[in-house]
Amino acid sequence: MSDLKTRSLTGVAMILVALGAVWVGGMVFALFVAAAATAVYWEWTQISKKWGIAWRIGGFFYCLFPALALLFLRERIEGLDLVLWVFIATWATDIGAYFAGRAIGGPKLAPRISPNKTIAGLVGGMAAAALLGGAWAHANGLAPxxxxxxxxxxxxxxxxxxxxxxxxxxxxxxxxxxxxxGHGGVFDRLDGLLVVAFFTGALSYAGLV
Structure with missing residues (x-):
């Protein structure tokens, strides 16, 4: 099986599992979030195992807070649509950045850290997330x-x-x-979603979403 086919099949499977867990909610979603957070934390500890105990402690909270944010969002009346908004905004960012980066190219965003990322990709990701996230929020009556x-x-x-x-x-x-x-580790797939989930949860807790 080609790398592209493997990557595509794995990606579709991950999306279906995530959507199914969000749809069912309750304990199923809680277990799904806990498993994902645990996997990310395990990979974090393997990456940073030579960096000292502070990194292990920091990684624990880096994984915990987004997990709690997702659980908090899902328990709201409009929780299903809110969590899906988090997913849509994150996935749209990745897709928009990928296609804009490949189509336009141009100056690198952070060449010393991630040589393949471009400023055009960032702008494309922002545009896609704004368009699809805004459309989802409007269609489902979420906070303006x-x-x-x-x-x-x-x-x-x-x-x-x-x-x-x-x-x-x-x-x-x-x-x-x-x-x-075809995708590497769980942290590789959830690195952006962790941050989006945390900030969305924080805004919701503050009553702004």
Whole structure:
């Protein structure tokens, strides 16, 4: 099986599992979030195992807070649509950045950390997240602030991606793990979503979303 086919099949499977868990909610979603957070934390500890105890403690909270944010969002009356907004904003960022980066190219965003990322890709990701996130929020009657939060959340997602890339570069590894065929580790797939989930949850807790 080709790498592209493997990557595509794994990606579709991950999306279906995530959507199914969100749809069912309750204990199923809680177990799904706990498993994902645990996997990310395990990969974090493997990347940073030579960096001292502070990194282990920091990684614990880096994984815990987004997990709690997702659980908090899902328990709200409009929780299903809110969590799906988080997913849509994150996935739109990745897709928009990929296609804009390949189509336009141009100056690199952070060449010392992630040589393949471009400024055009960041702008494309912001545009896609703003468009799709705003459309989802409007269609489902979510808080009006979510109509415009897609773009800044795209920046947050890219920051999370770059942070994980910096960790891997410092550790001298290509992927955070090998659990997901064609995709590397769980941290590799959730680096942006962790940040978007945390900020969306914080805004919701503050009563702004």
């Amino acid at each position: 602030v979510l109509y415009v939060l897609g773009a800044p959340m795209a920046v947050a997602a890219q920051a999370g991606d770059l942070f994980e890339s910096w960790m891997k570069r410092r550790a001298g590894v290509k992927d955070s793990g090998a659990l997901l065929p």
